[in-house]
Amino acid sequence: MSEALPRFQVLTPSSVAEAVTALYAHPDALPHAGGTDLIVRLRKGLSETGTLVDLGGIAVLQGIDPDAGGLRIGAGVTLATLERAEALAAYPAIPKAVAVVAGPTHREVATLGGNLCLDTRCVYYNQSHWWRQSNGFCLKYKGDTCHVAPQGNRCRAAFSGDIAPALMVHGAKIEIAGPEGTRHLPVTDFYHEDGAAHTDLRPGEIVVAVHLPPPGPQSDYAKIRVRGAIDYPLAGIAVACTASSEGKRFTLAVTGTNSMPVLVKSPGVLGAADDSDAYFGALEKLVQKTVSPQRTGTLAPHYRRLSVSALAARLARRLA
Amino acid sequence: MKRIVSLEINGRVVEEVVADNMLLVDLLRDRLGLTGAKKGCDGGECGACTVLVDGRPRLSCITLAASCEGTRVETIEGQAKGGHLSALQRAFHENLGAQCGFCTPGMILAAESLLRDNPTPDEDQIRVALGGNLCRCTGYVKIIESVLVAAAEVRA
Numbered sequence A: 001m002s003e004a005l006p007r008f009q010v011l012t013p014s015s016v017a018e019a020v021t022a023l024y025a026h027p028d029a030l031p032h033a034g035g036t037d038l039i040v041r042l043r044k045g046l047s048e049t050g051t052l053v054d055l056g057g058i059a060v061l062q063g064i065d066p067d068a069g070g071l072r073i074g075a076g077v078t079l080a081t082l083e084r085a086e087a088l089a090a091y092p093a094i095p096k097a098v099a100v101v102a103g104p105t106h107r108e109v110a111t112l113g114g115n116l117c118l119d120t121r122c123v124y125y126n127q128s129h130w131w132r133q134s135n136g137f138c139l140k141y142k143g144d145t146c147h148v149a150p151q152g153n154r155c156r157a158a159f160s161g162d163i164a165p166a167l168m169v170h171g172a173k174i175e176i177a178g179p180e181g182t183r184h185l186p187v188t189d190f191y192h193e194d195g196a197a198h199t200d201l202r203p204g205e206i207v208v209a210v211h212l213p214p215p216g217p218q219s220d221y222a223k224i225r226v227r228g229a230i231d232y233p234l235a236g237i238a239v240a241c242t243a244s245s246e247g248k249r250f251t252l253a254v255t256g257t258n259s260m261p262v263l264v265k266s267p268g269v270l271g272a273a274d275d276s277d278a279y280f281g282a283l284e285k286l287v288q289k290t291v292s293p294q295r296t297g298t299l300a301p302h303y304r305r306l307s308v309s310a311l312a313a314r315l316a317r318r319l320a
Numbered sequence B: 001m002k003r004i005v006s007l008e009i010n011g012r013v014v015e016e017v018v019a020d021n022m023l024l025v026d027l028l029r030d031r032l033g034l035t036g037a038k039k040g041c042d043g044g045e046c047g048a049c050t051v052l053v054d055g056r057p058r059l060s061c062i063t064l065a066a067s068c069e070g071t072r073v074e075t076i077e078g079q080a081k082g083g084h085l086s087a088l089q090r091a092f093h094e095n096l097g098a099q100c101g102f103c104t105p106g107m108i109l110a111a112e113s114l115l116r117d118n119p120t121p122d123e124d125q126i127r128v129a130l131g132g133n134l135c136r137c138t139g140y141v142k143i144i145e146s147v148l149v150a151a152a153e154v155r156a
Ligand SMILES: Cc1cc2nc3c(=O)[nH]c(=O)nc-3n(C[C@H](O)[C@H](O)[C@H](O)COP(=O)(O)OP(=O)(O)OC[C@H]3O[C@@H](n4cnc5c(N)ncnc54)[C@H](O)[C@@H]3O)c2cc1C
Pocket: A030, A031, A032, A033, A034, A035, A036, A037, A038, A039, A040, A055, A075, A076, A079, A100, A101, A102, A103, A106, A109, A110, A111, A112, A113, A114, A115, A116, A117, A118, A119, A160, A161, A162, A163, A201, A205, A206, A207, A208, A230, A231, A232, A233, B043, B044, B045
């Protein structure tokens, strides 16, 4: 019987402190939550480790609870639970993004924390070992050249999580625990524009929870993908709209086009007397300028840029 | 590392010595001879390995066997009771929901969990519930018809 997975041990801490200690003590260890990204990577030889630290037995990673007028969502909450959570209805883009992550069977075990820490993706990377070997591997892992941008010295693999942009437009923060204690970061600051090191997690750190401020804006999420039923976003957009006496203010965040989810610079206020066609036309141009899709997916970068901007304008118009 | 894992499979309690890196699909197929769960892909993409864990659909090809300690696992082999096919098995058989049959165990288990949750699904709800299960033969139409027929029979 051949083994599908490399040899590793699984540690099963029952508290965050134990998990942090275990991760810190084994520098090659990786956290295991739902495993829908991690086990696939291990099967394809995209990560190597002698130790998995399973987070499934840690109670404080569970639960969706009221928190200072907003919500605290444990990193270990499954997407199937989030999809049905009534408390999230006040943040419409979030359950909408959750419901289009992978397929329903993945969502039964896939977690919020795993989704935020999902590896970046690229057509030259998410392949079998022999495929990558015959291509000389690549800069991100085991090779020395990036096949997407051979002149460059960094990996451009695309951040492909659906939920992060929806959290960003609602102003969410990520709670992180590590050897030096706990820290909180706006979701936006949790990510870096580097496909080979795209999160801010330091050795021994894990994501413990996401904190949402009190609900307010109306919001929505949409993505483009090759197969409608089950696929990563080739580009995705979350839009939130807040109404005030001055007019409508929009917040937009994009996924799938860069190595991190990107917040779009504020397009300014849409006042009652303003020409809305001109406003949404400018908003569309602004999104086009913000994103930088690369040849990391099966759709041409230019197509992804144009379609995600068009989607942005469509969602914003609907929310206005 | 290895550990002794105790779980219920199709109503029978099983205790097995399992390596930490063993996948549920390999425990079922290679160790226990339950070859109904299929391996159709490199991991996580096709749904052919779907089984039920505590009544919910699970991709056994990306599930660590040791993580199923204390759970109730159901495979296609446990669906027929007392020599009678389950409603879904019969409906797939009679309505040409299966052609080569490779995707069928996964399809039936994903549909089984849907019908336990919602005995009156409409076509869209069936499409969503089976969204992660790929079939390269039927074109899906006969599969959806089979689930509708089985649902009507379960209700009757
Ligand atoms: C066919 C297929 C389609 C998919 N489609 C989509 C899609 O459309 N959109 C999408 O967003 N995702 C998609 N995914 C990816 C994945 O299923 C989801 O992102 C899922 O939410 C990951 O969660 P998980 O709990 O399974 O993560 P895991 O696989 O357990 O972990 C993912 C990564 O995060 C790390 N990690 C997990 N939890 C923590 C934590 N608390 N703190 C620090 N690090 C942690 C792990 O070490 C690992 O590196 C798809 C996967 C497959 C197989």
